[in-house]
Amino acid sequence: MIVVIQTVKKKPLINEVPIKVNQTIQTLKPAFYLILTRKEWLEARKGGVGASEIDSVLGRNPYTKPEDILKRKLGIKEVFTPDAIARMRAGQIFEPTIIHLYALKTGLQIESKSLKDKLYYDPENPFLLASLDGMVTRKDGTKYLIDAKYSKAKFWQECKTEYYYGQAQQQMYLLDLYYHEFVVLNPDIEDVTPESLIIVPTVRDDKFIKDILIPGAKEFWQTVINRKKELEK
Numbered sequence: 026m027i028v029v030i031q032t033v034k035k036k037p038l039i040n041e042v043p044i045k046v047n048q049t050i051q052t053l054k055p056a057f058y059l060i061l062t063r064k065e066w067l068e069a070r071k072g073g074v075g076a077s078e079i080d081s082v083l084g085r086n087p088y089t090k091p092e093d094i095l096k097r098k099l100g101i102k103e104v105f106t107p108d109a110i111a112r113m114r115a116g117q118i119f120e121p122t123i124i125h126l127y128a129l130k131t132g133l134q135i136e137s138k139s140l141k142d143k144l145y146y147d148p149e150n151p152f153l154l155a156s157l158d159g160m161v162t163r164k165d166g167t168k169y170l171i172d173a174k175y176s177k178a179k180f181w182q183e184c185k186t187e188y189y190y191g192q193a194q195q196q197m198y199l200l201d202l203y204y205h206e207f208v209v210l211n212p213d214i215e216d217v218t219p220e221s222l223i224i225v226p227t228v229r230d231d232k233f234i235k236d237i238l239i240p241g242a243k244e245f246w247q248t249v250i251n252r253k254k255e256l257e258k
Contacts, residue, residue: 056200058143069144069154071098074242076155076199079191083241086188091245098249099256115175115212123173123210123222124159130219135171136160145199150239152246155196161206169204170196178211178223186225193227194234203229 061069074082074094081089097103121137128135137159147153159171172192174181186193186207193205209223 056145057148058145060142061144062142066142066144066156071100073146073152073154074246076192076195079195079238079242080188082245083191083237085191088188094245095249095252099252112176119175119210120158120173122217123175123208124171126210126217126219126222127159127171127173127208130222131161133164134162136162145196147199150243153195153199153239153242155199157196157200160200169202169206170200171206171208172196174207174209175212176209177213178209181207181209181223181225186227190227190230190233191238194230194238197227197229198234198238205229 059065059069078089078094078097080086081094082091084091093103124135124137140157140160143156145155145157157170158173161169161171163169170193172189189207193207197203197205205227207225207227209225210217211221211223214221
């Protein structure tokens with residue numbers, strides 16, 4: 026049986042919020058999420074595959090292997106290089122700046138701070154999880170997602186977002202949205218302005234989600250369950 030996210034007692038965590046999608050598809054599928062403290066959020070992420078982990082799970086990310094994510098889910102302590110730690114911290118520090126610059130660039134309303142305590146999941150496949158950087162509301166009221174990235178422009182030009190494709194698809198699937206943008210700030214730029222942002226658009230790919238993402242995540246999570254059972258013997 027697939028592991029279901031553990032919730033905290035005496036706290037109403039599960040909410041249903043209708044998310045309006047863009048003009049191409051007019052469904053109003055509810056988005057399910059947990060409202061968590063930071064400690065609860067870290068614990069809940071152990072109970073599934075986050076959107077930022079899915080490309081590694083599917084073998085699409087050359088920097089992090091499926092075995093690395095498996096160890097993470099089994100509670101085996103990860104060892105990060107100083108460079109990796111520095112990159113992660115820089116990304117966290119610059120995320121609000123990137124979102125602010127994007128708001129200035131587009132003139133659109135962006136929900137960001139209120140998303141930090143939410144962990145989205147799929148009721149049918151509760152091992153699929155996602156945390157969001159930002160949700161953008163267009164002037165017509167429709168919505169799409171953004172992810173803030175602090176990394177070199179050359180990397181995005183060379184990888185063509187393939188290392189992050191699953192991340193965008195999983196987020197769009199969980200919120201029933203059909204458009205996503207990676208918003209990239211190049212650390213080599215000295216004069217940081219809204220115009221210096223690199224925008225990498227991604228549209229929803231239902232065939233990829235149905236044929237690759239969900240089956241791959243399900244197979245991986247079953248491996249996690251089996252390994253946990255072995256370790257408990």
